[in-house]
Amino acid sequence: MTELADKIVAIDAALDARHVPHAFGGALALAFHTAEPRGTRDIDVNLFCGPDDAATTFAALPPEVVSSPKDARAVARDGQVRLFWDDTPVDLFFSTGAFHDHVATGTRRVPFAGTTIPILGATDLVVFKAFFDRTKDWADIEAMLEVGTPDAHEALGWLVELLGPTDHRVDRLRALMRTPPTP
Structure with missing residues (x-):
């Protein structure tokens, strides 16, 4: 170890x-x-x-x-x-x-x-990483979305509830959800 x-x-x-x-x-x-x-x-x-x-x-x-x-x-x-x-x-x-x-x-x-x-869980990890809003966290979120481990819509719902619908982190997650994964 x-x-x-x-x-x-x-x-x-x-x-x-x-x-x-x-x-x-x-x-x-x-x-x-x-x-x-x-x-x-x-x-x-x-x-x-x-x-x-x-x-x-x-x-x-x-x-x-x-x-x-x-x-x-x-x-x-x-x-x-x-x-x-x-x-x-x-x-x-x-x-x-x-x-x-x-x-x-x-x-x-x-x-x-x-x-x-x-x-x-992956979905909750997405929410926490979006809160931190660091470049490496968004890369981590993108990596999770690419393999499909989080429920992106649930994570988005939590972000809207906790941060409000106009927060830039909500917009950023929405944009990642619209971007198709790279092969």
Whole structure:
């Protein structure tokens, strides 16, 4: 196993042991929803508990994942925080609304490094990536659409509900949905 894979497995086991509902997102989940996964050096964890549970969640993580009271305040303010395990970023995203409740119902377990881990569903991953609105996220969305893993219409519906029908990210997803996949 690689060092990153070891950390992912340890985080999953620690959260499972403390019954903290979670799923991995980002490039890790993307690897299971595209034909050509891309590399990453961070670990994205969606937590299906609210920001009020930050301290309990931090305590459930492996002790090598460093947190402070300042990080708990960031979660209370932003619903998310970046912690570190040595030089590996561990990005935690807490549930802050109905969409997150929906996301919790669409996770699935996949084989990973001799065990199984929970990952986000492709459709929900599209929504999160559209929120971030980075060039690499749109490339990831396009890669998922090319292989047909997400329900693009459902993702579009969530974006319209959460961002409004005139948001530029809604328009960008619509444009990708109209573009035929390249062979």
